[in-house]
Amino acid sequence: MGRRSPKAARIGSLVAAAVALFGIQLDFFALNLAIPGIADEFGVTASAAQWTLSGYMLALGCCFIIGGRLGDVFGRRGALLAGTAIFAAASVWCALAQGLGPLVAARIVQGVGAGIVFPVSVAVVSNAFPDETRARALGAVFGIANIGTALGPFVGGGLTEGPGWRWIFWLLAPLSALALFVSALYVPDSRDASAPRQLDVLGCCAIVCALAALTLAVERGSAWGWDHARTLTLFTVAAVAGVLFLLRERHTRHPLVDLRLFRNAPYVMVTGMGAVANMGFVVTVFLTTLYLQGVRGLSPLMAGVVFLAPALLTALSGPLGARLGRHMRPTAVMVLAGAIAGTGMIALSHTTAWWLYVPVFAWCGLGLGLGWTYSSVATQQVVDPARAGEASGVLLTFLITLGGIALASAAAAIAALTPERAPEEAYEVILRIGGAAILAASVLVMAVSHRRARSAAE
Incomplete structure (x- = not known):
């Protein structure tokens, strides 16, 4: 590692992080459309098969804070290698699973690996790049990772209808191996020098x-x-x-978490807006999947095709956020993202014509993607790079945990509304409430930021 040039180390860190996160994003968004296929193969209900997602999310949410701090304390390179290896091995286990129980167990292990990789990848890139290029590098990483988000529904639907859902995991194995290889060769080690090697x-x-x-x-x-x-x-x-x-x-x-982090007002506002945007993201994806397949009657593959436009704009939100961040404060970018996302969700609830539905859905994907993606970039701009993993882990924990709460709340709301309304009417009500909540959060963050700016000027 000592013979690697700083430029090679920076490029290697970017590539390793981007490929690892690309695989994680592809995995999650592809498997959503594979649940019916898994239920059919194992002869279980769709509710039981849903544990392949729930078990993964459970492990993922529990490991973000620990994974980020592991990298800060014991070394980010080693943590990235360990997390990627766990994710790769679990992907092969998933592909070979012969029953729902082993598959759910493998998904839990896979979630542990992803829970280490995600915050450590962000910290690796933050520490490899200087201040002036850090935001651009993180934007590029999330741009590449979000291509996995874009391709996920399409790949998941296509593989489920074609060779089978197991090929989703067989696809992840070589991607993880590539990330592991590049990490071993090029990623330099870094850690929080002020922290003793104990957890x-x-x-x-x-x-x-x-x-x-x-x-x-x-x-x-x-x-x-x-x-x-x-x-x-x-x-x-x-x-x-x-x-x-x-x-x-x-x-x-x-x-494990320095609570003084929550005295950092920009960090708190960025984290809050990122969590709200991610809640809107998971709810919109969930409702739109139900709408396209249950109301419009589309196959998983065709539903994946409709997702391509918003997912591609979600992918573009990474580089876009980094570019905007060079000219605007992090909180201002998050407010802009909230305004786009909120108006998009409300507009989507009023749209039925295909010629308008796809571009409005794309607009919605841009705002929601910018909100949850840029939050990971922005938090790295407002905290000390030495504790980058901790800051990223706390942010991701809020994103995933509150996203899960929002998803469960949406499902409960649908169950409560559908006896009196048609399913599509229930979806519309939830989208409008979610859009209004995101707009309200944007107004609140804008007001607090303006007040802080006035206080600083005085």
Whole structure:
């Protein structure tokens, strides 16, 4: 590694991170359209097959904070290699699984690998590039990763109708191997020099317990009933473990999360807007999938084709955000993203004609993609690069956890609305409420930013 030039190290870090994140994005968005095929092959219900997504999300949400801090403390190169290797091995396990149980177990392991790779990749690029080119590099990484988002529905629908859903995972294996190879050759090591090589194990246990209980309660609440004893017990466990985590982090010498991070107002605003945008993103994708296949009667492959335009604009949002970030404050970019996303969701709820539906859906994808993608770039601009992994891990935890809550809330709202309304009317109501919420969040962030700017000027 010492013989590698700084330029080669920067390019290698960018390529390794981009390929790894491309595979993770492709995996998630491709498998959404494969759930019916998995249910048919294993002879289970679609609700049971949904655990291939739920188990993955559960592991992913629990590992972001730990994965980011692992890289900061023990070295980001080693963490990236370990996470990529876990993701690759689990992808092969998924492809070979002969039952739903082994597949869900493999998906949980895959989620652990992705939970390490995602925040560490962001930190690797942040530390490889100087301040003046860091945002551009992160924008390029997320632009490439979001191509996986763009291709995911198309690839998932095509492979499910063609050779089968297992080929989604066989496709991930060589991509992960390439990321592993480039990481081993070119990624330089970096870490938080101020942190001792030890991890807050009790803090890790508390946050994993809190997030796992919360995610499971949200995922199963609509099936069990929100007032069921199991649901209420899980919410209680999540609350108690969350409080214990905060108390632990306040008093331990080397916390997993430095709570002073939340005194950084720009970081909090960017994280909040990113979480709101991601909530809108997952809900819009969920509702549109139901609408295209349930109301419009499209096949998974044709539904994937309709997703191409918004997904491609989502992919372009990475470089676009980096370019805008050179001329605007991070919070201003997030407000702009919220304005595009909110108006897009509301407009989509009023659109039925195909000639207008696709461009409006694309506009919606641009705003939502810019919101959740640029938040990962923006947080790296407002925190110390030494704690880049921690900042990224906290952001991603909020994005995934709140995204899961939004998805469960949308499903519960559909169940509550459909006895009195047609399904498409329920989808429209939810889109309008979501769009209005994103616009309200944008106005709030704009007002707070303006007030802070006036206070600084005085």
